[in-house]
Amino acid sequence: MIxxxxxxxxxxxxxxxxxxxxxxxxxxxxxALTIAETAEYGLVRLIADDPEAALAALHAADYRAISTxxxxxxxxxxxxxxxxxLEKLDDMGVNIEYGYCFAFxxxxxxxxxxxxxxxxxxxxxxxxxxxxxxAADLA
Amino acid sequence: xxxxxxSKQTEILHMPHDELERVQLEGLKKxxxxxxxxIPFYKESFxxxxxxxxxxxxxxxxxxxxxxxxxxxxxxYPYGMLAVPLSDVREIHMSSGTMGVATVGxxxxxxxxxxxxxxxxxxEYADGDENxxxxxxxxxxxxxxxxxxxxxxLSAGCTTIPMSAGNTERQIRVLKTMGSSIICCxxxxxxxxxxxxxxxxxxxxxxxxLRAGIHGAEPFSDNxxxxxxxxxxxxxxxxxxLTETMGPGVAIECMExxxxxxxxxxxxxxxIDPTTGENLPDGEWGELVLTTVDREASPVVRYRTRxxxxxxxxxxxxxxxxxxxxxxxxxTDDMLIVRGVNVFPSxxxxxxxxxxDVSSWYVIELTTENHLDVVTLxxxxxxxxxxxxxxxxxxxxxxxxEKMKAALSVGIRVRLVEPKTxxxxxxxxxxxxxxxxx
Numbered sequence: 001m002i003x004x005x006x007x008x009x010x011x012x013x014x015x016x017x018x019x020x021x022x023x024x025x026x027x028x029x030x031x032a033l034t035i036a037e038t039a040e041y042g043l044v045r046l047i048a049d050d051p052e053a054a055l056a057a058l059h060a061a062d063y064r065a066i067s068t069x070x071x072x073x074x075x076x077x078x079x080x081x082x083x084x085x086l087e088k089l090d091d092m093g094v095n096i097e098y099g100y101c102f103a104f105x106x107x108x109x110x111x112x113x114x115x116x117x118x119x120x121x122x123x124x125x126x127x128x129x130x131x132x133x134x135a136a137d138l139a
Numbered sequence: 140x141x142x143x144x145x146s147k148q149t150e151i152l153h154m155p156h157d158e159l160e161r162v163q164l165e166g167l168k169k170x171x172x173x174x175x176x177x178i179p180f181y182k183e184s185f186x187x188x189x190x191x192x193x194x195x196x197x198x199x200x201x202x203x204x205x206x207x208x209x210x211x212x213x214x215x216y217p218y219g220m221l222a223v224p225l226s227d228v229r230e231i232h233m234s235s236g237t238m239g240v241a242t243v244g245x246x247x248x249x250x251x252x253x254x255x256x257x258x259x260x261x262x263e264y265a266d267g268d269e270n271x272x273x274x275x276x277x278x279x280x281x282x283x284x285x286x287x288x289x290x291x292x293l294s295a296g297c298t299t300i301p302m303s304a305g306n307t308e309r310q311i312r313v314l315k316t317m318g319s320s321i322i323c324c325x326x327x328x329x330x331x332x333x334x335x336x337x338x339x340x341x342x343x344x345x346x347x348x349l350r351a352g353i354h355g356a357e358p359f360s361d362n363x364x365x366x367x368x369x370x371x372x373x374x375x376x377x378x379x380x381l382t383e384t385m386g387p388g389v390a391i392e393c394m395e396x397x398x399x400x401x402x403x404x405x406x407x408x409x410x411i412d413p414t415t416g417e418n419l420p421d422g423e424w425g426e427l428v429l430t431t432v433d434r435e436a437s438p439v440v441r442y443r444t445r446x447x448x449x450x451x452x453x454x455x456x457x458x459x460x461x462x463x464x465x466x467x468x469x470x471t472d473d474m475l476i477v478r479g480v481n482v483f484p485s486x487x488x489x490x491x492x493x494x495x496d497v498s499s500w501y502v503i504e505l506t507t508e509n510h511l512d513v514v515t516l517x518x519x520x521x522x523x524x525x526x527x528x529x530x531x532x533x534x535x536x537x538x539x540x541e542k543m544k545a546a547l548s549v550g551i552r553v554r555l556v557e558p559k560t561x562x563x564x565x566x567x568x569x570x571x572x573x574x575x576x577x
Contacts (some may be wrong), residue, residue, distance in 0.1 A: 006527045008520060010557050036529055040554055043529060062559045064520050068527045097528060114527070 001122040002072045002135050003051040004112065007044040008064040011037055019044065019063060026057035031138055032102035032112065047072070047102070047112065049139050069118040072133035073125060074108045082111060088128055089113070094121050104133075146295065148256060148263045151404055152459045159403050159460065160198060166432030167407060168195050171204065174438050177222040180207070180215055181440065201407065201430060202418055206441045212242040212383055221245055223436050233281045234382040244283065244382045245436035251290060253433065257388030257402040258291025258353075261378055264393040264400075264457075265351030267321050269296035274319035276328060277356070278304040283386025284356050288323035291353075291388060297321065304328060311336045314347045326354040326363060326375070333370040349373040351394075355380065355387050358467060360492075364396075377466055383442055384429045390464050398451040398463030405432050408464065409441070410450055413471040414481065421450040424483075426471050427464065445471040447483055475505065475571065477512045480549040484570050487516065490546050496524040496535055500561045507576045514551040516543070519558050 009015045016035075023030065032047040048054040051067060058065035075081040082101075089096065099113040110133055115121050126132045154162075171192035174181035185192055188205040195201070212220055220243070221228070229248050233241040246254065262273065273292035277284030285303055292299030300317065302310055304324065310332055313319065322329065329352050336343045343349075349371050355378035364375045379399050380387035389406055390399035401408050406429050410419045413426040427444045431437075447470065451463040469485040476482070484503065491501060501518040516539070526532050532555060539553045 008526055008532075008555075008557060010560070015557075038529060038533075041532070041556075043526065043532075059522075062557075064522065064524075064526070064558055066525060066527065 001069055001118045002047065002112075002133060002138065003067045004070045004114070005046050005048060005051055005054055005058070006066050006068055007046070007058060009042050009044055011040055011042050016042075016044065019058070022057055022061045022063070023048070023054055026053060028054045028057065031104070032100065032110075034100040036098070045098075045100070047138065051135070068114065070112050070114050071118045071121045071125065072110050072112045074104060074110050074131040074133050074137075077103075077107050077109050081109070085111060085125075085130065088125065088130070089115075089121070092121070092124055146259070146263050146268065148260050152260065152263070152400070152461060154404070154460055156460050156462075162404050163407050163432055164198055166405075167198065167201060167430065170431060170434070170438050171195055171201075171440055173222055174440055178220055178438075180211060180219060184211075198407065201441065202409070204441050206416065206428065206443050207439055208443050209242060209383065209445065212439075212442075213240045215243075216240050217243055218245075220437055220439075222438050223247060228436050230286075231281075232283045232286070232382055232386065241281075242383055243437070244384075244386065247435040249433075249435050250385075250437075252294075253405055254287060254385055254388060255290030255294035257385065257405060258287050258378070258391075259294035260388070260400070260402065261323075261353040261376055261391040262291060262295035262297060262321060262351075264376060264391060265321055265353070265374065266394070267295055267297060267351065269298075271295075271297045271321050271350075272317055272319045273297035273299045274302055274310075274314060274317070274322045275299060276302040276304050276310055276322065276324040276332075277387075282356075283380065283382050284323075284325070287380065287386035287388055288353065291323070292321075307332055307335045308339070311339065311341060311343075314343070314349070315341060318348050320348055320350045321353065322349055322351075322371075322373075323353045325356050326352075326359040326367065327357060329354055329367055329371065329375075330363070333367065337370070343370060344372040347371060351376055353378050353387075353391065358469075362492075379446075379464070379467065381444060381446075383437075383444070384431060384439055385434070389429065393455065393457045393459065395456050397455060398465055400455065400459055400461040400463050403461045405434070406430065407432060408450065408462075410448070411443075412481070413443075413445075413447075413474060414476060419449075421452040424449045424465075424468060424481075443471075447471060447474070447485075473571075475503075475514075475573075477505070477514055477547075477549050477551075480547070482514075482547050482549060486546055487543065490539070490542050491518065493542065494535070494539055496521050497539070497555070498558075501570070502561050503571045505571070505573045505575050507574075512575060514549070515554055516551055517554050517556050517561060519561060520555050522558075 029049040036043045097114040101111040104110045175192040228245045230246045232244045275288045279285030376392040379390040390401045409428040410425040419425040447468040448464045497518040504515045536553045
């Protein structure tokens with residue numbers, strides 16, 4: 001289980017770059033970034049090497065930013081690995097609210113999911129033999 | 140019963156309403172003739188409107204008379220609206236004149252007496268009498284607050300202390316040592332006194348002996364009232380008045396805190412639609428229009444106060460017969476007309492207060508789309524709102540929209556925006572941006 005940061009941004013020119021500048025000036029390395037957008041605003045979801053510092057930097061710059069627990073699984077970069085993971089989640093009866101993936105350390109793909117109980121899902125997936133990514137893995 | 144003497148106000152305040160109306164009608168007949176014969180402005184305006192002051196038979200006939208506005212009073216500066224010779228005038232007050240020329244209120248001996256009696260009703264509502272110490276810390280001077288409350292204290296028989304405003308530490312010392320039981324000042328000054336006392340290490344809740352505060356001259360919210368009552372351990376009564384018709388005392392809340400009793404034996408109140416000038420039925424919000432019943436020096440007939448309120452239908456639980464106006468909702472100057480519907484920013488504010496997930500910083504934008512007015516409310520999200528998914532934000536926007544629609548009878552758009560994107564201003568915030576065409 002890791003922390004994702006969600007930032008509320010108006011859907012306006014320059015908002016995303018300004019936010020990224022704040023993070024870069026705080027020395028934050030972003031591992032992943034995805035955007036859910038509407039005509040008026042967007043939610044930026046990102047994974048950072050130091051989520052506490054990222055959150056503090058965003059709050060200091062007056063951004064609305066919150067932290068959300070998500071489950072992250074490292075998979076081999078080969079056909080079928082994501083299907084296997086999703087089938088397992090299905091079997092466990094875990095519903096995915098949203099998800100995305102990013103490449104990590106070359107050969108690995110990390111899949112991030114927002115589920116109702118990230119902690120429990122992480123424990124169960126680890127027990128089933130999946131490689132659960134921890135905060136320390138990203139730092 | 141503590142067996143106290145019935146005050147001279149008690150009987151008037153319980154007079155059957157039809158009797159009050161007879162008093163009003165007798166006074167009205169005299170007032171319209173008096174202004175017509177003694178104030179050139181009214182002669183001109185009555186004649187232009189075809190209103191015959193000698194033909195008034197019922198209170199309803201008043202509705203045929205033309206209005207008088209604040210501008211008319213300003214234009215008459217200094218003595219153009221006097222209905223008596225200056226030799227009969229005992230006192231002059233003036234409105235602050237922040238918007239330009241001041242308006243003048245003049246008082247004969249009789250006018251000062253009714254002013255004191257009207258304000259004394261607030262003290263009566265607070266169960267006050269000659270055994271009370273009345274601490275007046277409205278500013279004394281041209282402003283009607285100080286002397287209005289002072290005359291009220293005298294009329295009620297209280298021991299009246301003319302503190303005036305300022306020197307807060309001395310106010311606190313007097314409140315603590317003189318046993319003041321009733322305090323008259325602006326609500327914000329009462330809060331300042333309470334906060335300063337607490338900073339000085341004095342607990343006003345236990346070390347003051349206040350029972351009631353008669354607070355007016357500026358709007359205050361229900362939350363503000365509760366805070367004050369909690370800090371000072373007393374009851375807050377809202378008082379309404381304006382220099383143009385007298386000063387504080389035109390209407391005052393009783394201990395029920397359910398609307399302000401109008402001094403109906405001295406004022407006739409109407410509520411009109413501020414755009415059409417039509418009279419509105421009881422219960423509907425509109426502009427308060429006042430006519431004086433027995434004012435000698437500065438009578439007014441159908442004065443447009445620009446204050447937004449409504450007549451509260453039904454009787455007050457306190458049993459007094461004088462009808463009540465609701466607490467003021469703002470000024471007509473702030474009113475917006477959206478697709479033909481009158482909307483007051485304070486109505487929007489009331490709805491916003493019920494949503495803890497948005498901050499109190501918001502702005503209302505008016506634009507035109509396909510020849511239609513569009514209202515967009517922009518509000519900032521509060522830090523502790525969990526907005527991790529689009530659905531939660533959409534739901535909040537829709538909830539606000541629905542509540543607004545129910546409260547305003549006109550649909551508006553709600554947009555949540557980033558923090559600090561709405562301009563902060565010192566003092567009065569600019570809440571409305573009108574970008575409509577034409």
